[in-house]
Ligand SMILES: O=C[C@H](O)[C@H](O)COP(=O)(O)O
């Protein structure tokens with residue numbers, strides 16, 4: 577009897593351009609490379625307390641419409657400049673979505689949103705969009721989900737997240753150990769913080785693993801270890817974990833795991849029960865914690881777009897509502913601006929004092 581001994585059950589529509597080829601087709605300008613280099617250094621400085629500002633990672637849950645994404649990026653750049661003395665703003669530019677079960681997995685995976693899975697187009701669109709954001713002088717953040725994607729877009733990213741569903745994955749810890757930007761590890765979907773503390777420890781070490789090189793060939797990858805892994809509290813297991821008591825417990829867990837007390841609070845996800853109208857309250861609580869003397873919370877994350885809420889992907893894409901999330905619900909633009917302005921007003925004197933004093 578004949579057996580099918582193929583190693584994987586799959587079909588391959590065709591090869592992709594290699595990372596080196598795509599980078600050559602869509603190069604990054606020298607000015608934008610400087611912007612990204614400076615932004616990565618600012619994030620490191622915030623984590624090292626050399627820069628007393630609060631990092632704010634803010635933007636859509638996912639980018640599905642590049643026109644709306646551009647519109648949002650332009651608005652955010654103006655707002656980022658306005659609050660820059662107190663807040664360091666990084667735009668969420670999320671092209672890869674981890675799903676609880678199934679669903680649209682983001683613009684890289686299925687850019688036409690019709691099940692055609694034109695990853696070739698998705699990678700080019702993502703790279704082009706990230707270049708546009710960098711050209712605006714706005715740093716970008718993303719979730720690094722597929723270990724191949726950073727080869728195509730990684731140098732355009734200033735802050736990366738490993739999501740709640742992959743923080744325990746060795747593959748993702750290995751990937752993070754080679755990324756050139758600081759990486760935030762989310763606590764697990766069950767709310768467990770130790771998973772992320774172990775991930776921070778693992779990714780700080782050098783690793784060797786199977787991957788691809790710039791020419792797309794299978795290769796042994798050796799990484800130096802990432803010294804800027806940190807914890808992102810996103811709630812989980814049916815409860816939030818942004819409050820002062822949860823933050824104190826997270827500090828203890830980091831200390832016990834031999835990691836620095838560096839925390840970002842995600843105002844969305846289980847910290848707001850996926851109810852976008854609760855995100856502002858979470859952010860205000862974090863601001864109060866900072867004003868009460870907290871030194872471990874280095875940043876916040878907000879899911880925000882032009883319109884509030886979210887929408888299901890319609891069968892007819894022309895029925896999509898402009899500027900409204902197709903994944904998790906977001907706060908709208910006006911609320912985003914109000915949240916950032918309120919945080920800036922509340923924290924301005926504190927940040928200025930921290931900047932002057934040794935207490936940074
Ligand atoms: O932020 C995004 C979502 O929470 C994540 O992708 C999981 O989404 P899902 O539970 O709708 O699949």
Ligand SMILES: C=C(OP(=O)(O)O)C(=O)O
Pocket residue numbers: 637670674719738739740741762810845
């Ligand atoms: C998927 C995300 O978050 P989490 O991993 O916390 O669910 C996200 O931030 O888009």
